Amino acid sequence: MTVLALAVPVLAQKATIYDEPLSERRVAYTLNVTLDPEARTVRGTERIAWRNPDDVPVDSLQFHLYLNAFKNNESTFMRESGGMHRGFSAEEENRWGGVIIESMKVTTGDQPTLSTTYRTDDADLTDRIVYLHPDDDNLDDQTVAAVPLPRPVEPGETIFLDVEFESTLPRIVARTGWGEKSDGTRFFMVAQWFPKLGVYEVPGQRYVPEDAPRGQWNTHQFHENSEFYADFGTFDVTIDVPEEYVVGASGVRVSETTDGGMKRLVYRAEDVHDFAWTASPAFLEYTDTWRHVNLRLLLQPEHDGQAQRHFDAVKIALERFDEWVGEYPYTSLTLVDGLGGSNGMEYPTLITCGTAYLLPDWMRSLEIVTIHEFGHQYFYGLLASNEFEEAWLDEGMNSYVETRIMDTHYSPGSAISLPGLRLDDGPGQRTFYAKSTPSRGALFTRSWEYEVDADYGKASYMKPATVMRTLEHYLGWETMRRFLRTYYDRWRFRHPTTRDLQDVAEDVSGEDLDWFFDQFVYGTAVVDYAVEALEVEAVEGSERYKSEVRLERREDGIFPQTLRVRFEDGSTEERAWEGEAASETFTFDKPTPAVEAYLDPDNAVWLDVNRLNNRRALDASNVFARKQQFKVVVWAQQLFYLIGSLF
Numbered sequence: 001m002t003v004l005a006l007a008v009p010v011l012a013q014k015a016t017i018y019d020e021p022l023s024e025r026r027v028a029y030t031l032n033v034t035l036d037p038e039a040r041t042v043r044g045t046e047r048i049a050w051r052n053p054d055d056v057p058v059d060s061l062q063f064h065l066y067l068n069a070f071k072n073n074e075s076t077f078m079r080e081s082g083g084m085h086r087g088f089s090a091e092e093e094n095r096w097g098g099v100i101i102e103s104m105k106v107t108t109g110d111q112p113t114l115s116t117t118y119r120t121d122d123a124d125l126t127d128r129i130v131y132l133h134p135d136d137d138n139l140d141d142q143t144v145a146a147v148p149l150p151r152p153v154e155p156g157e158t159i160f161l162d163v164e165f166e167s168t169l170p171r172i173v174a175r176t177g178w179g180e181k182s183d184g185t186r187f188f189m190v191a192q193w194f195p196k197l198g199v200y201e202v203p204g205q206r207y208v209p210e211d212a213p214r215g216q217w218n219t220h221q222f223h224e225n226s227e228f229y230a231d232f233g234t235f236d237v238t239i240d241v242p243e244e245y246v247v248g249a250s251g252v253r254v255s256e257t258t259d260g261g262m263k264r265l266v267y268r269a270e271d272v273h274d275f276a277w278t279a280s281p282a283f284l285e286y287t288d289t290w291r292h293v294n295l296r297l298l299l300q301p302e303h304d305g306q307a308q309r310h311f312d313a314v315k316i317a318l319e320r321f322d323e324w325v326g327e328y329p330y331t332s333l334t335l336v337d338g339l340g341g342s343n344g345m346e347y348p349t350l351i352t353c354g355t356a357y358l359l360p361d362w363m364r365s366l367e368i369v370t371i372h373e374f375g376h377q378y379f380y381g382l383l384a385s386n387e388f389e390e391a392w393l394d395e396g397m398n399s400y401v402e403t404r405i406m407d408t409h410y411s412p413g414s415a416i417s418l419p420g421l422r423l424d425d426g427p428g429q430r431t432f433y434a435k436s437t438p439s440r441g442a443l444f445t446r447s448w449e450y451e452v453d454a455d456y457g458k459a460s461y462m463k464p465a466t467v468m469r470t471l472e473h474y475l476g477w478e479t480m481r482r483f484l485r486t487y488y489d490r491w492r493f494r495h496p497t498t499r500d501l502q503d504v505a506e507d508v509s510g511e512d513l514d515w516f517f518d519q520f521v522y523g524t525a526v527v528d529y530a531v532e533a534l535e536v537e538a539v540e541g542s543e544r545y546k547s548e549v550r551l552e553r554r555e556d557g558i559f560p561q562t563l564r565v566r567f568e569d570g571s572t573e574e575r576a577w578e579g580e581a582a583s584e585t586f587t588f589d590k591p592t593p594a595v596e597a598y599l600d601p602d603n604a605v606w607l608d609v610n611r612l613n614n615r616r617a618l619d620a621s622n623v624f625a626r627k628q629q630f631k632v633v634v635w636a637q638q639l640f641y642l643i644g645s646l647f
């Protein structure tokens, strides 16, 4: 794909970035808005274009009004979170937000002559707007709106709406809102901020809970634990802010002009499914490039000196994703060092990172969060699975690649690197999973339906990272890499599901992987194999020894095992065990006695929740050392819990 030169102010607003659309572009948004920092509002107009992709008429439109999650204590988000979400306190002043649709009208926009444009005499839809509560019947929740149309949108027809709206930003919560520095400087993370269409899914596009026989809107309420889902298209966004504000946004900046104390910025983003921006007078701005990508970093002044760490980390991520998954097709990427709860979040071509004053080099949380959020450009941005229903496809696949990049680049000690304490990212997440209640929380679960709230995090991040690392060891890295690349090639811009991902894994490996996915993705099977006993006796009347190794499967999960036995003369033997029976005994009759039996000696089965019982030695001298090491891991797990709360 040829990419035109960027950020040339003379480009008209409708200029295209790419010669050919990268995605199907079912939607187009044109927004003209003004930020009022005092009132904490963003208000303006929005033109929405939506093309009916189905071969039957569609008689209503559905919208997300995410900011209404922060309207009061009665929203589903607030009820589920008990009024608290990652530091947001409902007690603070000016905490509430929300979005008001002042008017919504059908228009023929710029294309009055096109026969495929939706027309009606009954153009004002404002009074038709109703709220839906598809997930929990909470009548007080206003995060999903529907608009029954005067007549259906015919197949292939495009409807244009002109919307006037006002968004009030909440005190930073769930990665959006306003914040204030100690010197009074304002910061705005303007995200999930405008009335936004849900995804209309054509038959066959979804299968949750089973194959949908008809096309339908997929528009869930905003939950404490849910993220987002939207269709690909274009965004033309004009933003007015006070002149002293530094702005970062999704897409490419087309122009910047100032007039009468105000600054007008025009952005265009193509083939993305959301648009977010940030504004603050405090930002320090840094730029860099990586191949075709213009990198821009907006840093809090107190973190000056850490710019290079951000750029280094994101370039490692760009490099590895390009090599392992596929091309980063966009020409821009903005990194934002926001305030508090706005950090550690992904939006198309814009990520919020997060660091701390005087963050030491040995603490690689900055690198982890930067690489993690960049990875979302693939799993959240380009693949764009339904995060409400299958969060693991984004967070989990991304955590897998993130840990692999960290461990490839920075090990040993990819997460924490101190003399005497080195902790790697992947093993840290694995420990977190193993020490949780591993029998709870399947990866494939709607994000608001976890029985225990905390299981969402484990099942969306740490466990899938562990599941995928186990799959990698089982298939081999080269097959795993082909799987990642094929998944990306086949499904980018198309909202893949868990089933689609499994299909790719099976195609690429040539193996039926039902046994794996049923246990560890759809189910909650727990893997724990143990060497139950190692017994040796001299065979009477000979110079030989009978060594007996008894293995046990202690949980319901089944995973093929390798047993390695070491003998006194230094020789070793390996046995394969399919691991299905509850127990198995291997006997060795040799002129030398066994001294050690080790299950999974190459540490391939990361899903094994207890590795301390994987080994038995007749000489117990080094068991103590291993136990000490384990204690360090438990301590490190607490640290990971802290880091994890950043994402």
Ligand SMILES: [Zn+2]
Pocket: 372, 373, 376, 395, 398, 647
């Ligand atoms: Zn994430």
